Amino acid sequence: MNRHCEVLIIGAGIVGCALAESLARNGLAVTILEAGVIGGGCTAAGMGHLVALDGSPAEWALSLAGVQRWQVRAHALPAAAEYRECGTLWLASSAAEMNEAERKAALYTNYGVSCQLLTAEALYQHEPELAPGLAGGLLVQDEAVMYPPAACQWLLERAQAMGAQLLRGRAQRLEQDGVRLEDGRCLRARQIVVAAGNQSRQLLPELPLQPRKGQLVITERYPGKIHHQLVELGYLQSAHGNAGESVAFNVQPRATGQLLIGSSRQFADTGLADEIDWPLLQKMLARAFHYLPGLRSLQAIRTWAGFRPATPDKLPLLGPLAGHPGVWLATGHEGLGVTTALSSAELLSSLMIGLPPSIDPRPFDPNRFSNANTPICPHALEDALT
Structure with a gap:
């Protein structure tokens, strides 16, 4: 036919x-x-984050436009989409990373994106569960997560x-x-x-495509444990780097009260086999515990792997x-x-x-x-x- x-x-x-x-x-x-x-x-x-990334001018233009289009249409999304404007909180662990937060804040402000630089004191007022010793952060208020x-x-x-x-x-x-x-x-x-x-x-x-494997963990329901999507400022180095394996801290509070924990990246030699790479998952969780120690005591209910179609x-x-x-x-x-x-x-x-x-x-x-x-x-x- x-x-x-x-x-x-x-x-x-x-x-x-x-x-x-x-x-x-x-x-x-x-x-x-x-x-x-x-x-x-x-x-x-994937994690379902709606976040503007500035790894390149082109990435910034496309991702910012994407976030803004979802914001315009959020009211029409069904409840099942679990759209939630929890904001993104970029975490700075050092003075050098605070400089990066300030650079990002200047960029966002120039494009009319609502954001706020946070001192260490203000950071812990927003997220008291974070590990001590962080230098501060950047809160991007209107970014969201969804299913x-x-x-x-x-x-x-x-x-x-x-x-x-x-x-x-x-x-x-x-x-x-x-x-x-x-x-x-x-x-x-x-x-x-x-x-x-x-x-x-x-x-x-x-x-010029290559599958780039990632692994995620989701917990039981712990409403109010964290309030924003938490991302370390080194995330872009993992996302844009060419290393065979990398991990970065990224945790989301879902509308269900669960916490979604990421993230890892891996150029593997196993095609699209979705088995969990347990050593790499342990590295990912260790990174998460470094920023959010309380995760150690939470109950995980599911772990899975997926594949991002990556270009050079x-x-x-x-x-x-x-x-x-x-x-x-x-x-x-x-x-x-x-x-x-x-x-x-x-x-x-x-x-x-x-x-x-x-x-x-x-x-x-x-x-x-x-x-x-x-x-x-x-x-x-x-x-x-x-």
Whole structure:
């Protein structure tokens, strides 16, 4: 059976569903192809933080726009999305890190983002459970956390209400003007968007993507234990570094009263095997105990691993793919897919319908790595991790 679509989006994660909703709102006929659970891959495995990161000007622009778009739409989210503006508290453990907090505060203030530098005394008034000896911090008041699978389902339902269709099936390969499914069906489409996260390289092996494994722990319910999302100021070094393994302190208070503990990053040689790396998990928890000693006495109820689709420069692939007429990419968001889902969707949908995007698309051009002089991170193209 052949089926003809105007736009076919491969992958119903939060980025794919956000794009479907954006395109449908602009009057395009959209079909979303998904073989598994809606939002059940990278979307379900992550922490669900909505935080603007400033590892590069492009990352800052995309993530800030993403946070702001979620803030505008927060009132419409279902209760199941557990959207909560707890704010992000960046922790400084030294005078040098306080200097970094001051730099971030100047940047945020320049862009109209509400934030507050905290002395050590003020820090402990906000979070008395923190370990003694910290130098202070930076509170970004309006940032939030949420439960991504529910937000993903909401975006899909909004897209469907505007005419988008969900089709079940697994893409096997791209063909001229279409996609062949594993069951033999062929879908023809004027435009195809590959938004399949780590699975994108199964369709396009040349993509500069590598799965970057992460592990998380969630506790029993301890309401009021902490009040903000807590992140060490060294987090960006872990997120943007090229080390084979790294950990950083990041703890969220969930709407349920549970605490979600992260984070780790790992370029592993085990493909997409989701077994827990217990030595690395112990390092992650030791880092968490260093900042929040009271975690030692809490009961953990679940531990899991997931895979962030990483690019060499830590920026997603958003735009048309050279050499593949009609094929677009919306993948490679690593740990910022939830944060940037709405801004990524706005950027790509603008390009697809011929409108000027509000964010400069050039840093996200999927073809930027075709230049042989572009530096890439270690292991970024290892075929063993497809």
